[in-house]
Amino acid sequence: MSTEKQWEEAKSLYPLGAEVQATVKVKFPFGVFLELPGAPEVTGFLDIASYNPTTGPDPASLPDAGSPVDVVVSFHNERDKQIRVRVGPAAHHIANKETRDRA
Template sequence: MIDDTTWRIAKENFPIGIRVCGAVKEKRPFGFFLDIPEAPGTVAVVDAISYLPHGSPVPPEEWPAPGDSIEAKVVAHAEHNRQIKLRVEPRESSAQE
């Protein structure tokens, strides 16, 4: 678990609602961990039910592989285990149709 100072700084630098980019570090049955370069030592996790690249959850075999870069939104700060909780959602199109 990270120390008090690192956790405080992580919450300040990554407030709820901000989008972050990182690389998948490790896949687990419940989701996967993301390595955020600007937050060394901070644990960031995308739970299985929060990986919604097409608007609904996808099976683990469709999750990104370790090393893949993704963008996610900070949705919570889990105080009990000092993790940044992330969600991946479909990107809004900026093009006018």
């Protein structure tokens, strides 16, 4: 668990929209927990709905523990002191594009 100071420093280091290469610490069916460089005491989290790679691996298969992953910071979860990230476009952008394409 991070201290308030560590959390504030991590938010400054990783503002919304920042691109970073993180490392997968633990993989679960619902997402992966990440280590963020320069802020090992703050957890990064990539949930399955936010994993939408446009190239490379199968989007249904989250990266394994130990794998590097290029992510974009999408949310600072104040309650859990967690940096939420995504890969590829945000899910709502994908849904909106699919709706426009059908119209």
